[in-house]
Amino acid sequence: MPLESNARIVSELASRGYNAEREAVTLLAGAEDVAAALEAAVEAAPDDALRITTDHVRAALDGHGTAPSADAPSGSGAPSGSPPTPSDRSSASPDQPPVQTAEPGRSPVETRGSGAGGAEADDPAADAAVGGSAHGHAAAAHDRDPSWRELEVGNDMTGHSTGTGEYADFVRTFRDRYERLSGLLRGRVNHRPAEAIADMPGGSDAAMIGLVNDVRSTKSGHWLIELEDTTGTFPALVMKDKGLADVVDEILMDECLAIEGTLADDAGILFADSLHFPDVPRTRVTGGADRHVQAALISDVHVGSEEFVADAWSRFTDWLHTPEAAPVEYLLIAGDMVEGVGVYPDQDEELDVVDIYEQYELFAEYLKEVPGDTEIVMIPGNHDAVRLAEPQPGFSEEIREIMDVHDARIVSNPATVSVEGVEVLMYHGVSLDEVIAELPEEKASYDEPHKAMFQLLKKRHVAPQFGGHTRVAPEERDYLVIEDVPDVFHTGHVHKLGWGKYHDVLAVNSGCWQAQTDFQKSVNIDPDAGYAPILDLDTLEMTVRKFT
Structure with missing residues (x-):
């Protein structure tokens, strides 16, 4: 049909x-x-x-008596029982257009916004269903048996908020951040507390782990970094001839850092020889599903905006009902389901729906277009009706009831999701604005948002800098620490498409479903709307599909 x-x-x-x-x-x-x-x-x-x-x-x-016609599909075509193995999968049919593989280090032709390791389908906007997956699997033979699915959510702080906004709450948050991130660095340096270093004789070798309390350049072109731990603060001087300028450029306030060096003769300052971020291991064993199954990674739907690309959304959901999309059993949405109200100046002039509850009701109607047996996980974003401070708890019961048409799992921002053995860190991505603003363009930019995500992985924290545009809520536990290394890091927020691998972690910023607004024009944001990255959970390879 x-x-x-x-x-x-x-x-x-x-x-x-x-x-x-x-x-x-x-x-x-x-x-x-x-x-x-x-x-x-x-x-x-x-x-x-x-x-x-x-x-x-x-x-x-x-x-x-309205039986299917003779030429109608009879079902999935795959036998029930154990999941199909890779050897069971046939190739794509000869009449399917090939999937275009992105050049290494390049993005889809339309955006130039991505990194290595991806592929883009040959413009499915024409009919919303072209090409096969990155491996040419015969999707028509895929059996969507829910009993094979495995989905677990971790780090969800919904219902567990403890902060009252008092000073002591912030102290607990940063103490927890320090303890957990310093633990990742203690095996690399011979760490001593600040008060112990202050008592050491001049000329001694020393190393300290602390949160960055201050970083500034001196008149001579050197850099002064002050670290703080639970015992006090201590300064370190990075000389401009040490070859560490590239590392210093990446430092953000409040992140955890280790500095090794030699104490000055008067023991009042540490001359730095090396700097260390918590970082993720360069090589590690990644997870993977033991059958061919896929997840669609999207974000920033922005229902309620006049610029919501409804036609592209319908092409996407239509495609999800085709045999080719049968392996897409999971949909992970990284925030901003609706446009919200009062998020930026004069936003009301760009709203198609001005009531926040009506926006969620309309979003729920669009969500119904997704196949009803798809597993959906959603986190909130800064346009959603939750607190702006991170971590953001999942939605209130009132809004959950509006969106319960799909039995979606609604969890906090950020959250970790284990999907058939693949560990996915979902974070909406507000801190990307700050990373892009603070770091040099070659390190982080809107055109290549995955590079900013690399920085968060290196710092092992999704929002390291406190006191800027990213609001942080004090909790007994710092839910923003990246304690366990994910296989996939999925963000949105910046409305730009980009992906790449950093130390075997696939970082994906999935674009948006909103065309350029007047506000975006005023801040020079040209969004990548109507894209759906499709992730193979068995191989961690990815295809980007365009529906605009």
């Missing part, structure tokens, strides 16, 4: 308050009388059902 029929079926069901399993849509599309079959399926569903299932459709077809 043509794709348009699937799209019409999904839209019609969504207008009646239902989403649907993809196989249910396939069965309806194959019926001799599609309209009658749809009516029968709705009648067959229980009154309290929110999702039309395959069982509902089969019961309706059996009861009303």
Whole structure:
């Protein structure tokens, strides 16, 4: 049945308050009388059902004699039982256009915004379904058996906030940050506390681990860095002839750093020989699913904005109902589901929906277009109706009830999600603005947002700098520390598409679903709208699909 029929079926069901399993849509599309079959399926569903299932459709077809036509697909085509192994997967059919592999170090042609390790499909905007995955798997034979799925959420602080905003709360947050990040550095340097270094004789070798309390250049062109630990502060001088300028350029306030060097003769300052970030290991064993299954990584949907690209969204969700997209069993949304209200000056002039609750209701309607058996994980962003300070808890019960049409898992920002053995760190990405503003352009820029993400991985913290644009909420535990190294780091916020690998961690900023607003024009942001990075969870290779 043509794709348009699937799209019409999904839209019609969504207008009646239902989403649907993809196989249910396939069965309806194959019926001799599609309209009658749809009516029968709705009648067959229980009154309290929110999702039309395959069982509902089969019961309706059996009861009303609207059997599938002879040329209709009969289902997934894969036997039940154990997950298919790589050797079971066939190649893409010869009539499928090839997937275009990005040149190393380059982005999709449209954006020039990405790094290595990715591929982009050959403009699926034309029909929302071209090409195969990066491996040419035969998606039509994919069995979406929910019993094979494994999804666990960690680091979710929703419902566990302890901060009251008092000074002591901030002390606890930064003490926890120091203890956990310094633990990652203690094996690399012979660390001594600040008070112990102050008592050492001049000329001694010394090393200190602390949070950056100050960093500034001197009149002579050197750099003075002051570190603070739980015992006090101590200054270190980085000489301009030491060859460390490239490292000093990357330092942010409040991040954890280790400095090794030699004490001055009067023991009042440490002459730095080397600087160390907590960083992630250069090589490690990454996770991977033991079957071919995929996750779509998106963010910044911004429903409610006049510039929400509804047509692109519909092409994306239509594609999710095609056989080619059958392996896409997970959808990970990294914040900003709606445009929000009062987020920036004169925003009301750019709103299509001015009530925040109506925005979420409309988002829920768009979410119904996603196949009903897709596992969805969502975190909030700075446009969502939660506190701005990070970590951001998941939505209130009132908003959760509005979005419960898809049984989505709504967790805090940031959060870690284990998807069939692949560890994904989801963070909306507000701190990327600060990283891009503070660091040299070659280290971090909006055109290459993944490079700014590399810096956060190096610092092992998603929002290291305190007191700037990124608001931090004091908690007993610093939920923003990257304690466990992820396989995938997924962010949004900056509305730019970019990806690349840093020490075997795939960093992905997934663009947005909002065309350029007047406000974005005023700050020179040209968004990458209507893209969907599709991640192979078995190989951690990625295809970027364009739906605009």
